[in-house]
Amino acid sequence: METMERGKAKSGGARQCSICKQARAALKRPKTLEQICRECFYSVFEEEVHRVIVENQLFRPGERVAIGASGGKDSTVLAYVLSELNRRHNYGLDLFLLSVDEGITGYRDDSLETVKRNEIQYGLPLKVVSYKDLYGWTMDEIVKMIGLKNNCTFCGVFRRQALDRGAAMLKVEKLVTGHNADDIAETVLLNILRGDIARLVILAGIYSPNAYRGFAREFIKDLERIRPRAILDIIKSGENFRISTFTKMPEQGTCERCGYISSQPFSEFCLHNDLRMVSGVCLGLDVQKWCKACVLLEGLNRGLPKLGIGRSRGIDNHSKKETKHMNGQNDVQGKPCGTLDF
Numbered sequence: 001m002e003t004m005e006r007g008k009a010k011s012g013g014a015r016q017c018s019i020c021k022q023a024r025a026a027l028k029r030p031k032t033l034e035q036i037c038r039e040c041f042y043s044v045f046e047e048e049v050h051r052v053i054v055e056n057q058l059f060r061p062g063e064r065v066a067i068g069a070s071g072g073k074d075s076t077v078l079a080y081v082l083s084e085l086n087r088r089h090n091y092g093l094d095l096f097l098l099s100v101d102e103g104i105t106g107y108r109d110d111s112l113e114t115v116k117r118n119e120i121q122y123g124l125p126l127k128v129v130s131y132k133d134l135y136g137w138t139m140d141e142i143v144k145m146i147g148l149k150n151n152c153t154f155c156g157v158f159r160r161q162a163l164d165r166g167a168a169m170l171k172v173e174k175l176v177t178g179h180n181a182d183d184i185a186e187t188v189l190l191n192i193l194r195g196d197i198a199r200l201v202i203l204a205g206i207y208s209p210n211a212y213r214g215f216a217r218e219f220i221k222d223l224e225r226i227r228p229r230a231i232l233d234i235i236k237s238g239e240n241f242r243i244s245t246f247t248k249m250p251e252q253g254t255c256e257r258c259g260y261i262s263s264q265p266f267s268e269f270c271l272h273n274d275l276r277m278v279s280g281v282c283l284g285l286d287v288q289k290w291c292k293a294c295v296l297l298e299g300l301n302r303g304l305p306k307l308g309i310g311r312s313r314g315i316d317n318h319s320k321k322e323t324k325h326m327n328g329q330n331d332v333q334g335k336p337c338g339t340l341d342f
């Protein structure tokens with residue numbers, strides 16, 4: 001969104017809001033190219049969210065809905081807008097804040113303070129679930145064991161499942177998370193760049209920042225500078241993709257170990273990656289239908305943290321050593337190991 005500071009410099013003076021025709025315009029909306037004031041922006045934004053909720057029949061009266069609350073700007077806006085619209089339009093929803101405490105000192109403990117303030121401001125009950133309680137590990141402890149390189153995989157997979165588990169504890173029918181247009185456009189672009197069309201359809205996952213995403217972010221921000229609508233158009237393209245009937249879509253199942261959602265059974269992962277699979281036993285584990293969180297956790301608990309972290313080109317020596325160590329034998333055939341990205 002372009003603020004009027006830049007616009008003013010170009011036009012040489014402040015403009016009037018094109019909606020109320022009274023206040024000074026504070027920003028220019030990329031979506032409509034209108035120059036509008038702060039108050040009018042709030043009301044059109046809230047009205048648009050309401051329209052999306054109604055047109056897509058996102059909720060039913062009486063439903064229990066959890067808001068994934070990280071304490072960041074997106075979920076704070078989401079918590080505010082949803083509680084406000086629920087009250088204003090009588091949706092009849094029972095709203096809750098749900099926070100996952102990953103156990104990252106100096107980061108999540110700070111943002112949880114914001115969520116606690118939201119609990120009071122919006123009068124929404126808060127449930128906090130922690131990695132320590134759910135998995136027995138904090139992210140700080142995981143990083144100590146595995147290092148900085150692959151920790152995003154643990155954080156992302158555990159967070160996704162922790163939200164599912166928190167939602168089950170709250171007995172909610174729905175869980176909503178906050179995503180801004182930049183994030184969604186990046187995700188569309190990344191999925192195209194990775195050739196991951198299945199993900200493009202479901203726009204799945206709460207992604208953690210990584211270097212590749214950083215490049216995608218810079219690229220779309222550059223595009224936006226040249227053409228303000230670029231971000232919205234990337235999203236539109238993502239929404240309008242037609243998937244060929246040959247594209248294999250991820251199947252959702254239930255993890256046989258923890259009972260939560262798994263989008264690709266670990267047995268399939270073993271087969272795809274040429275790991276020996278004999279009647280449901282892969283790497284000595286009975287992993288016929290394990291979710292990725294369970295595989296990662298098993299790796300941590302066995303002191304084999306790279307178990308379940310796939311590589312797209314060849315299996316590295318460390319992983320080979322780990323899998324040998326687990327079985328005492330040559331269970332891994334040393335063939336390429338695909339990226340495990342649920």
Ligand SMILES: Nc1ncnc2c1ncn2[C@@H]1O[C@H](COP(=O)(O)OP(=O)(O)OP(=O)(O)O)[C@@H](O)[C@H]1O
Pocket residue numbers: 067068069070071072073074075076098099100101102159176177178179180183206207208
């Ligand atoms: N620790 C968490 N606890 C609860 N919900 C979370 C947590 N982390 C992420 N989410 C949910 O997933 C959404 C997207 O998370 P992401 O990590 O992409 O952060 P973000 O885009 O910076 O959002 P935010 O500004 O809300 O942190 C958040 O808006 C929130 O709804």
